[in-house]
Amino acid sequence: MSRAIYITGGASGIGLAAARRFAREGWTVGIGDIDEIGMRRAGEELGAFTVPLDVRDRAQWAAALDAFAKHAGKIDVLLNNAGIARYGMFEEVTPEESDLQVDINVKGVINGAYAALEHLKKTRGRLVNVASVAGIVGSPGLAVYSATKHAVRGLSEALDAEFTRHGIDVTCVMPFFVETPILDAGSKGSNRTIRDAIGQSPVYTVGEAANVVWQATHGREREYIVGKAGRQASFARRFMPNRLRKRMKAAFAS
Numbered sequence: 001m002s003r004a005i006y007i008t009g010g011a012s013g014i015g016l017a018a019a020r021r022f023a024r025e026g027w028t029v030g031i032g033d034i035d036e037i038g039m040r041r042a043g044e045e046l047g048a049f050t051v052p053l054d055v056r057d058r059a060q061w062a063a064a065l066d067a068f069a070k071h072a073g074k075i076d077v078l079l080n081n082a083g084i085a086r087y088g089m090f091e092e093v094t095p096e097e098s099d100l101q102v103d104i105n106v107k108g109v110i111n112g113a114y115a116a117l118e119h120l121k122k123t124r125g126r127l128v129n130v131a132s133v134a135g136i137v138g139s140p141g142l143a144v145y146s147a148t149k150h151a152v153r154g155l156s157e158a159l160d161a162e163f164t165r166h167g168i169d170v171t172c173v174m175p176f177f178v179e180t181p182i183l184d185a186g187s188k189g190s191n192r193t194i195r196d197a198i199g200q201s202p203v204y205t206v207g208e209a210a211n212v213v214w215q216a217t218h219g220r221e222r223e224y225i226v227g228k229a230g231r232q233a234s235f236a237r238r239f240m241p242n243r244l245r246k247r248m249k250a251a252f253a254s
C-alpha cells in the first residue's frame with residue numbers, strides 16, 4: 001500500500017507543488033481546499049483524491065479525513081498548509097481581516113491536528129505544519145499574519161513533544177518569500193501588497209518549497225526553513241537581535 005498524504009490548500013502555490021511532488025514519488029495524495037475549481041483541476045492532473053474543505057469547519061475536517069482514509073487505506077501525513085495573508089500597517093488591516101487570518105492560519109491548523117490525530121496514531125505518522133519565516137521574525141506590514149505563524153510554530157513544538165507518546169512527529173516548515181498568489185495579498189486599507197514590500201529580497205520557487213516539505217516529511221529535524229535568506233533572517237533574529245531591530249525600525253520610521 002502506498003503512503004498517503006493529505007494536503008490542505010493543495011489547489012495552489014506551495015500545497016499544489018507539494019501535491020505534485022508526492023504524487024510523482026508514488027504517494028496517494030488527498031487535497032482539501034476552499035477553492036473547489038482549483039482543487040478539482042489539481043485532482044484531475046494528479047489523480048488525487050479531492051473533497052471540499054474549509055479548514056475553519058471542524059465537521060468538514062472530520063468528513064474529509066475519514067473519506068480520504070477510506071480511499072487511501074490510511075493517512076501517514078497531514079500537511080497543514082492552507083493559509084492566507086493580509087498586507088498593510090496594523091491599522092490598515094481591518095479587525096475582520098485579522099480575525100480571518102487567525103481563523104484560517106491558527107484555528108484551521110489546530111482543527112487539522114484534532115481531526116488527524118486518530119488517523120496518525122494508527123500509522124505512527126507525521127503532522128507537518130506550514131508556518132513562515134514571519135513565525136521567526138515579527139514582520140512589519142504582516143503583524144497579525146506574523147502572529148499567526150508564531151502560533152503555528154509554538155503549537156508545532158509543543159505537539160511534537162506531546163505526540164511522542166503516540167509515535168507521531170510534528171515538524172514545521174518556514175518559507176521565506178515563495179512565488180505564489182499569496183504575494184499579491186493586500187488589505188482593505190492599503191494599496192500595497194506583499195510583492196511591493198519584497199524589495200531586493202529573493203523569492204524562491206514552489207519547487208524549492210516542495211522540496212523542503214518533502215524533507216520535513218522524512219527528516220529528523222523539527223524545523224525546516226525554505227531559502228537561504230530565511231536561514232539568514234533566523235540567524236540574525238537569534239544572534240543579532242538589536243541590529244535587526246534597528247534595521248526594521250529604520251525601514252518603517254516614516
Ligand code: NAI
Nearest residue numbers: 009012013014034035054055082083132175177178180182
Ligand atoms: P496560495 O495562496 O498559493 O495557496 C493557499 C491555498 O490555501 C489556496 O489554494 C487557498 O484556496 C487555500 N485556502 C485559503 N483559505 C482556505 C480555507 N479556509 N480552507 C481551505 N483552504 C484554504 O499561497 P501559498 O504561498 O502556497 O501558501 C501556502 C502556505 O505557505 C500558507 O500557509 C502561507 O502562509 C505559507 N507561506 C507562504 C509564503 C510565500 O511567500 N508564498 C511564505 C511563508 C509562508
